[in-house]
Amino acid sequence: MTKNSFFAQKIISWYHQNKRDLPWRDTQNPYKIWLSEIILQQTRVAQGMPYYEKFIEHFPTVQELAMADEQTVLMLWQGLGYYSRARNLHAAAKYISDDLNGTFPNNYTEIKKLKGVGDYTAAAISSFAFDEVQAVVDGNVYRVLARFFGVEKDITSTEGKKEFRELAQKLINKKEPAIYNQSIMEFGALQCVPKNPNCKVCPLQQKCTAFEKNLIEKLPIKEKKTVVKDRFMHYFVFVTENKTNTEKKVLIRQRQEGDIWQGLNDFFVIEFLNKDKKNFEPIKELQIQLEKDGFNLELKITTKFKSIHESIIFKHQLSHRTLYAKFYTLEIKNTKEQNEFWNKLKKKYNLEEINWQKLDKIPKPVLITKYLDYLSSHLF
DNA sequence: AATACGGGGCT
DNA sequence: AGCCCAGTATT
Secondary structure (H helix, E strand, O other): OOHHHHHHHHHHHHHHHHOOOOOOOOOOOHHHHHHHHHHOOOOOHHHHHHHHHHHHHHOOOHHHHHHOOHHHHHHHHOOOOOOHHHHHHHHHHHHHHHOOOOOOOOOHHHHHOOOOOOHHHHHHHHHHHHOOOOOOOOHHHHHHHHHHOOOOOEOOOHHHHHHHHHHHHHHOOOOOHHHHHHHHHHHHHHOOOOOOOOHHHOOOHHHOHHHHOOOOOOOOEOOOOOOOEEEEEEEEEEEEOOOOOOOOEEEEEEOOOOOOOOOOEEOEEEEEOOOOOOOOOHHHHHHHHHHHOOOOOOOOHHHHEEEEEEEEEEEEEOOOEEEEEEEEEEEEOOOHHHHHHHHHHHHHOOOEEEEHHHHHHOOOOHHHHHHHHHHHHHOO
16 A cells, blocks of 8 residues: 555544534535635634634525625624634625625636635635535645655745645545545644644554654744734723713724724724833823824813723734733713814714714724723723 | 734643 | 644735
């Protein structure tokens, strides 16, 4: 038996004995498979599962997803991260519904034309839903192949990616491509895990190059590490002075293109990139910022506020950024002049006025949710 | 080829 | 604190 056929046979038989029962595995419905694959990009099964269930419940078919508005889709995606996935998912649903007559594309090339679908996802959908012979290459596949075949190429290089892709395509079982693809990924997720894999019970051990050469901990080789930069954020939460949350209004801002959290909502913010401003005085800094933006202030800004509450510093870790955020809640008085100030702020910074309670109903970054949770447990 | 883009879990 | 996760799009 060749090493290649040994590999394919062993992982498929391992799969039949060890596979998890996952809701997107008992179907060939391309919509459900597509949805699961988008959710699972850079995301663990355990984290993605509840989101998959929610989406299927809200949008049983691609048409219903297409008819939703983007804020609703982002609301359901809230907390999962990489929000372009949700926006692309929605855009692709509209494309399928409007331009493809509601029929899901049925081959690799057409599937890859969907926004948010790259090599991996196109291979996954076309093999799982349409039995096309397209080998998937995801993080699991890199690890399993690198170890078993002893491939020491850098998986972050263009050349390395190409080599793994060709190897994967050579190994795929042409009779049952879907099962083969599921097998190698499940094997990587459960058996050939990144740290401390239990090679003692591995059915591939006797022919595994990395095991033989003691390279398990070294492979796969990943040269480029992501650089994490700091961001210091000072959030200004403008609220009206009404007593109850029902009447209280707050100014929010929908985040725009070219930055994190596009399409989600937060508040007016003053930011520093490299290092935070020492002794940041919120009212003073706000005034400086407003004047810089051509704001014509008739009054000393301090007279406009009934109260100011300063939060603790929230440290929020993203994969590529460390965020340090502080929130200043500014209660604006309910007088004619102060209302005018409120309206100018709204217009100048494209803010939206909503009831405080409505904050629950709009999509927000986890950082903002943490702050709101902190507020309700410490102040009210 | 390099960088941006989230959040959570595990070591 | 670092690494990884059923990666993709943009520059």
